[in-house]
Amino acid sequence: MKLRKTSKLKHIKVIKINHVPIMMHWSLCLTLLLAIIFGFTNPSIIVAAASFWAIILLHEVGHMYLAQKLGLEVISIHLHLVHGSCHYQRSEYDYNNYLVAWGGFLAQAAVFIPAITIFTLWGDQLHWVATIPLVFLGHISAMIALMSLAPSKGYDGDTCWKAIPLYFKHRKPLKQKKLNTYKVST
Structure with a gap:
């Protein structure tokens, strides 16, 4: 017996950020x-x-921002239930x-540092509507960002740590030609 796919719908385009389509997986739409x-x-x-x-x-937009700053074309961002991915044109320079x-870690750090600071200084004086986002965008985001730096396959840490020794060799981004599509997922 041959099974047929009943639907080809996987992602729904929900918005564009800086000309990049943000695609949401159907499971995330259902959960929302x-x-x-x-x-x-x-x-x-x-x-x-x-x-x-x-x-x-925020994490995926951080990847998008750095890719665009380096002159790389960002094709799309895909959001899933517990992770995301940024699809961009790969640089010829690793x-x-x-x-x-x-990019993902840096974008999160730009938010979790002030969020943790605000929560630490004034958290007990804030309404729950402000406290919940501060906890998520602060402490929980910091934990997620640090986990993304794990040097394991499928995490940003598998790639990003390779930049450290090359930094001392190059000291700045290299001008490049665009190659194949590359996906950063977290």
Whole structure:
């Protein structure tokens, strides 16, 4: 018996950021819908879910930003239930690709450092609507960012740490020609 695919829908284009389509996997769309439905009785669910997926989007936009700064074409960003990926034209120089891998961590650090600072200084005085995003964008984002630096296959750390020794050789990004599409996933 031959099974047929009933649907080819995997990702839905939801928005463009700096001319790059942001694609959302159907499982994330379904989870967001459920969060909204159950969030009517407990709005903190919606705030927590939005804060968590903001971390994933922020991370991938960090990759996008660095790729574009290095003159590489960014094709799309795909968001999934617990991770994302940034698809861009690979540089002919590995060093530049290694730099792009740092983009996610750096974008998260630019948010988690002030979020943790604000939460530490004034967290006990804030309403839960501000506290939940500060915890997610601060402490939880910092943990996720640090985990992304693990030197393991499938994590940014598998690529980004290779930039350190090359930094001392090049000291700046190299001008490159565009090669094949490359995917950074977290």
